[in-house]
Amino acid sequence: MPKASSGDILVKVEAAGICGTDRHLFKGEFPSVPGTTLGHEFSGIVVDGAVDGLPLGSRVTCDPNTWCGKCEHCRRGRVNLCSENLATGIGRDGGFAEYCAFPASKAHLLPAGLDPLHGAFCEPLACTIHGMDLGAARPGERVLIIGGGVIGLLAVQLAKLAGCDVMLLTRSSAKQALGRKLGARLVAGSEAEARDHWASGADLVVECAGVAATVVMAPRLARSGGRVVVLGVLPNGEQVPFEPFDLLFREIQLHFSFLNPFTHERAAAMISEGSVNIAALVTRTISLQEAPNVIASAAPEGEVRAIVVPNG
Structure with a gap:
């Protein structure tokens, strides 16, 4: 069980998508911190570290990229090029787990009635x-x-x-x-x-x-x-x-095009409002125990997105 540090929230993960980047990370084809729990496309329920606007029980999506705000790229508004970016699921433990802690500032509120699987699509959107x-x-x-x-x-x-x-x-x-x-x-x-x-x-x-x-x-x-x-x-x-x-x-x-500078909130709003069809993109759901083999293997023919449901 991770602990929420100062400024973090602790989320019980509802859904985490497996994307091509996760497979690149597994093969060492994309930079990451060794030993990190993967999973950068996920959403869940706030269970600790609640802050204003994000009370306990809130459903949230994680914007995985935490920019430093100080480097020349951040000062120019090019935050996706931040040389000190610390990405959840790449540089710090991510959502292929039962629980995940990440900065509250990187959480975006989702409707209580939203299909739990849909929140995992905010990052790719x-x-x-x-x-x-x-x-x-x-x-x-x-x-x-x-x-x-x-x-x-x-x-x-x-x-x-x-x-x-x-x-x-x-x-x-x-x-x-x-x-x-x-x-x-x-x-x-x-x-x-x-x-x-x-x-x-x-x-x-x-x-x-x-x-x-x-x-x-x-x-x-x-x-x-x-x-x-x-x-x-x-x-x-x-x-x-x-x-x-x-x-x-x-x-x-x-x-x-690299990452999601200032677009995660827009994505969360579109998914919350039903502006895009997300249900059609869910090919299958898998358990946390099945995730390692799925990540280590090529996606099956015709698969769009496999979703890990850690607490299902």
Whole structure:
């Protein structure tokens, strides 16, 4: 049982999502503090350390990133680049546990009547919102989402809410069907098929698969003057080839999106209000005892998100 330090709350974890970053952490492909309990996408009930606005019994979501507020990046408002960021589930013990202590300042209130599983999606939605903010999609634009995982399917919904014409590119027929349900007008299983739909390319391409081949593909599927946002996480050290001449002569804007600066509260509000369909993204729930094997293994074909229910 962790103890809530000064300024912390203690939460009984209700749900914690397993994401690709957790698998990278397990394999040593993403920086972390050895021996740390993983789990950075989670929510739960406050059982100790209650503060104003967060009484005992409150359901909260954890914004895992604790910025220092003092470094040059924080002073410039670029908190996601903080050199001293201490992330719950990466730098300090996280939500793959029955209980977790984290700073009360990083907790966001959720409705008492919310499905407990849905609170675990606030962090991935917050990261997706930041990426879509960078992409700055406008109503009527063509937006191509590459990758049918949880980030890709959240991006589909955000693009649809922005009034865009949306295509989802994923090889999985099940995820193609789900993408259509969530707002994609078009689906494609390959680069060639996407090009058949939009020969001139998309105004905005959002790479959510975190695979070298799709990162390289993304600029090719953007129209001249278009934008690309890479949301997917590749292993530390992996490199991909680009053709600067092509990007230059077509003036492609290439952005990389990292973490969730100032977007977690927006994500919590959207989930609380039901603005995005979260229920469709829950593939299965597992016990805490099953979590290590699931994290150590590749996600099964068609899986969107497995949720750990530690106290279930």
